[in-house]
Amino acid sequence: MLKRTVYVVLFAVLALFLTMPSIKAVGLMGDLDHDGNVDLNDVLIAVEAFGARPGHERWNSEADLNGDSVVSMADMIILVSNFGN
Numbered sequence: 001m002l003k004r005t006v007y008v009v010l011f012a013v014l015a016l017f018l019t020m021p022s023i024k025a026v027g028l029m030g031d032l033d034h035d036g037n038v039d040l041n042d043v044l045i046a047v048e049a050f051g052a053r054p055g056h057e058r059w060n061s062e063a064d065l066n067g068d069s070v071v072s073m074a075d076m077i078i079l080v081s082n083f084g085n
Ligand SMILES: [Ca+2]
Pocket: 030, 031, 032, 033, 034, 035, 036, 037, 038, 039, 041, 042
């Protein structure tokens, strides 16, 4: 079940990336593994925390890029907008 959710979210993120190339970059938010760029590893970290809120076992405060205490599509959009940076 979780695996299926991960694939659905990953597909949605990639679809966003492919269909919305003109999204403005928002700083270098989204470098969740701190390796200096935003790539697929960061997307996977965010996908793992997708839907989580503080206290949830999958919660990752770093993946909550907009600070609204839930890892949602809004955070994914921020991350994807920095993809490749
Ligand atoms: Ca990274």
